[in-house]
Amino acid sequence: MTEALQNIVNHLSMVPQSIGAVADPWMIFLIFGGSVMGLLVGVIPGLTATMALALLINVSYGMRLNYAVGFLIAVYVGATSGGLCSAIMMNIPGTPAAAATAIDGHQLARRGEGGIAIGTGYIASFIGTIFSIVIMLTMTPLIYMIAIKFGHWEMFLIALFGIMICGSLSTDKDPLKGWIVGFIGFAAAMIGMEAIYAYPRFTMGSLQLKGGIPLIPCLIGVFGISEVLAVLQETTPYKIDGKIGRIIPPLSVFKNLIPATLRSGVIGVIVGAIPGAGEDVGSWVSYDMGRRRSKNPKEFGKGSLEGVVCPEVANNAVIGGAMIPMLTLAVPGSPPNALLLAAITLHGIKAGPMLETENPGFLALIAVILAVAALAMVVWGLLLTKPMVAILKVKREILLPLVVPLTLIGAYAGGVRVFDVYAMLFFGLLGYVLRRLDFPLAPLVLGLILGPMADISFRRALMQSRSSFAPLLERPIGLVLIAAILFILITGIIKIRQYHSGQKTLSEEILNEVGRG
Amino acid sequence: MNDDRSKMAGLDVISAVVLLVLGAAMTYVSYTMRIYNKSLVVSPGLFPMILGVLFMLLAALLGGLALRRGGRSAAAGLLSLSRLAACCSSPTFYRGVIVLGLIVVYVFLFGTIHFVAVTFLYLTGTFLYLRAMRPPYCLAVAAIAAAVVYAVFAYGFGIPVPNGSGWPFGFLLATGA
Numbered sequence: 001m002t003e004a005l006q007n008i009v010n011h012l013s014m015v016p017q018s019i020g021a022v023a024d025p026w027m028i029f030l031i032f033g034g035s036v037m038g039l040l041v042g043v044i045p046g047l048t049a050t051m052a053l054a055l056l057i058n059v060s061y062g063m064r065l066n067y068a069v070g071f072l073i074a075v076y077v078g079a080t081s082g083g084l085c086s087a088i089m090m091n092i093p094g095t096p097a098a099a100a101t102a103i104d105g106h107q108l109a110r111r112g113e114g115g116i117a118i119g120t121g122y123i124a125s126f127i128g129t130i131f132s133i134v135i136m137l138t139m140t141p142l143i144y145m146i147a148i149k150f151g152h153w154e155m156f157l158i159a160l161f162g163i164m165i166c167g168s169l170s171t172d173k174d175p176l177k178g179w180i181v182g183f184i185g186f187a188a189a190m191i192g193m194e195a196i197y198a199y200p201r202f203t204m205g206s207l208q209l210k211g212g213i214p215l216i217p218c219l220i221g222v223f224g225i226s227e228v229l230a231v232l233q234e235t236t237p238y239k240i241d242g243k244i245g246r247i248i249p250p251l252s253v254f255k256n257l258i259p260a261t262l263r264s265g266v267i268g269v270i271v272g273a274i275p276g277a278g279e280d281v282g283s284w285v286s287y288d289m290g291r292r293r294s295k296n297p298k299e300f301g302k303g304s305l306e307g308v309v310c311p312e313v314a315n316n317a318v319i320g321g322a323m324i325p326m327l328t329l330a331v332p333g334s335p336p337n338a339l340l341l342a343a344i345t346l347h348g349i350k351a352g353p354m355l356e357t358e359n360p361g362f363l364a365l366i367a368v369i370l371a372v373a374a375l376a377m378v379v380w381g382l383l384l385t386k387p388m389v390a391i392l393k394v395k396r397e398i399l400l401p402l403v404v405p406l407t408l409i410g411a412y413a414g415g416v417r418v419f420d421v422y423a424m425l426f427f428g429l430l431g432y433v434l435r436r437l438d439f440p441l442a443p444l445v446l447g448l449i450l451g452p453m454a455d456i457s458f459r460r461a462l463m464q465s466r467s468s469f470a471p472l473l474e475r476p477i478g479l480v481l482i483a484a485i486l487f488i489l490i491t492g493i494i495k496i497r498q499y500h501s502g503q504k505t506l507s508e509e510i511l512n513e514v515g516r517g
Numbered sequence: 518m519n520d521d522r523s524k525m526a527g528l529d530v531i532s533a534v535v536l537l538v539l540g541a542a543m544t545y546v547s548y549t550m551r552i553y554n555k556s557l558v559v560s561p562g563l564f565p566m567i568l569g570v571l572f573m574l575l576a577a578l579l580g581g582l583a584l585r586r587g588g589r590s591a592a593a594g595l596l597s598l599s600r601l602a603a604c605c606s607s608p609t610f611y612r613g614v615i616v617l618g619l620i621v622v623y624v625f626l627f628g629t630i631h632f633v634a635v636t637f638l639y640l641t642g643t644f645l646y647l648r649a650m651r652p653p654y655c656l657a658v659a660a661i662a663a664a665v666v667y668a669v670f671a672y673g674f675g676i677p678v679p680n681g682s683g684w685p686f687g688f689l690l691a692t693g694a
Contacts, residue, residue, distance in 0.1 A: 058670070058674075058676055059670075059674050059676075061674075061676055062674055062675045062676060176575065176578060176579055176582070177579075179575065180536065180572075180575050180579065183568055183571055183572065183575070186568055187539075187543060187565065187568050187572070190564065190565045190568070194561045196559075196561070197551075197553055197560075197561055199550065199551060199561040201547075201550065201561055201562075201565060202543075202546065202565070225620065228616075228620075229613065229616060229617060229620075232612070232613075232616045232647070233609050233612055233613045233616070235608075235609075235612070395649060397644070397647035397648070397649035398644070398649045398650065398658070401639075401640055401643040401644060401647070401649070402640070402662055404620060404623065404639065404643075405632075405636045405639070405640075405662075405663070405666050406666065408623070408624065408627055409666070409670055409676065409678060412627070412628075412677070412678075412679060413670075413676045413677055413678070416677050418627065418628035418679070421624055421627055421628070422624065424624075425620070425621065425624045428620075429617075437528050437529075437532055438525060438528075439532075454564070455564040458563075458564060459558075459559050459563060459564065462558050462559055462563075463559050467556065467558040467559070496582070500582050500585070500586065502522075
């Protein structure tokens with residue numbers, strides 16, 4: 001207990017030093033610039049926070065580590081929040097994370113209170129991010145203390161746990177499809193020279209494939225190209241309903257919603273800490289819980305500000321929550337988090353149990369950057385609401401093609417190889433096909449990241465134990481992980497049966513109950 | 518709603534067949550991989566082989582569940598010539614294929630032709646096909662966007678952007694302009 005407290009205090013004591021590192025004019029400029037870019041991408045329907053990071057990751061290639069992290073986190077926070085603008089004004093969520101916000105936000109916009117809803121949403125997003133930073137700063141050192149004891153068996157089980165839970169939670173439909181996609185990610189990660197004997201697997205004689213599947217181009221393909229293809233197939237023009245009106249909400253809005261805000265923050269952090277679950281899951285769960293616990297549940301679906309606050313606090317709280325497994329176990333908590341992990345790896349930071357020893361101040365730096373990024377997001381969000389609504393009037397047929405050159409540069413610039421651009425195209429098509437077949441994409445990304453760790457840890461563990469599984473039964477953490485995997489498997493099977501017997505999903509149920517089914 | 522679920526059952530059957538083939542192929546290729554120290558357990562093929570077997574099991578489960586929802590007739594319907602013809606003639610499919618085709622051409626010319634030229638061609642083609650704006654505006658926006666993206670990334674952020682073989686600006690490069 002004392003050791004745990006000491007570890008937390010050690011990390012907190014590095015915060016002032018990190019404030020010093022962030023209080024650099026160039027850093028502040030990058031955070032505020034990244035934030036506005038994130039907001040702009042997030043506001044465009046169909047373009048998610050993952051897409052924003054995929055498009056802008058290339059900008060960070062030439063930057064120093066601190067600047068790159070600051071810029072990308074600002075993009076992440078901005079894009080996660082930006083989606084609420086189109087959700088409220090057009091009933092089309094800019095990002096999946098804002099889908100639950102559209103239910104009440106759009107009703108407010110139709111009453112001429114769209115501005116208040118947007119302003120409330122941005123402030124709620126700010127509170128959610130700050131709340132998650134506090135939890136992140138206290139929980140991460142504790143997880144480090146456990147993670148440092150992990151051996152090969154535990155690392156393998158963590159990878160398996162990540163895929164199982166991500167597959168189960170990244171879709172509210174059929175967990176089986178989530179698991180399949182996760183293992184497809186594992187399989188794709190097997191391509192190239194394996195790390196123990198340098199034996200080339202599934203390379204088909206290609207020299208380029210010996211280096212393995214390039215991670216960042218694949219992520220750009222899966223989330224960039226597939227999104228462009230999906231959005232450009234739609235032809236219905238955007239329509240803005242209602243007037244914006246006043247933007248800054250009265251303080252009483254939040255005074256009355258303190259319990260809902262805290263509850264949504266907790267939900268967001270917990271969902272964020274679950275590998276691959278993501279911002280959209282956080283906002284739906286929080287909206288559902290808010291509706292059940294509200295003093296005025298009948299107002300939900302008819303234009304309740306509480307219905308805007310709950311999902312917006314939660315989807316931003318996911319950001320800090322998702323950082324916990326990313327920093328301690330190198331397991332991203334959400335799809336945008338996977339891109340952030342790829343970016344920091346590119347800059348020489350190795351996330352995982354050893355991060356605390358190798359880069360002791362990194363957690364505090366992330367916390368301070370997140371706080372400044374949240375501030376930048378709320379400032380830009382409140383100042384630029386009207387211009388951003390104007391952007392929504394630009395046709396998607398103009399905006400989306402402009403995204404494609406950025407994806408190509410992003411894929412090419414990392415390794416300066418045209419092969420990476422082909423890999424991006426292949427994974428873009430794969431992502432598009434999987435999307436059409438109702439497979440979630442988050443487990444694919446997680447599989448790509450965790451695949452090498454699962455393979456190497458599994459074989460090394462077997463080598464150490466002379467091909468025996470018996471030592472696994474002597475490891476308490478391993479047994480806990482096995483129990484957790486079995487639990488996910490059983491609950492997943494129940495969910496599969498419910499889905500195939502025609503039971504409604506959580507989002508369908510909520511929309512049905514609030515009268516939008 | 519029921520129509521969607523039935524169509525999805527058909528697609529699930531097709532996905533299961535593809536996954537089954539993938540799993541079988543992966544298992545076979547992994548089995549033929551070199552074995553080190555006379556032990557398959559620590560050899561490179563072990564993990565992919567497990568994944569291959571897992572794919573076959575998951576495919577059987579996916580296919581089985583889909584068949585129970587009437588996936589066989591739905592899959593046959595989806596693969597029927599009349600359905601394929603109807604699908605190919607739908608405006609959404611047509612639009613998707615052309616948009617994808619333009620991206621594929623762009624990707625394959627990327628690195629061969631100068632970035633500004635190939636981006637200008639791609640954007641112009643896409644804008645014109647999607648009727649995003651009137652043709653003169655399409656040309657102007659495509660030209661400005663291609664030049665701005667190149668300038669921002671190549672000069673602003675110092676990021677390598679392919680110049681291809683220099684074509685069609687090779688004469689400028691050759692003369693040092």
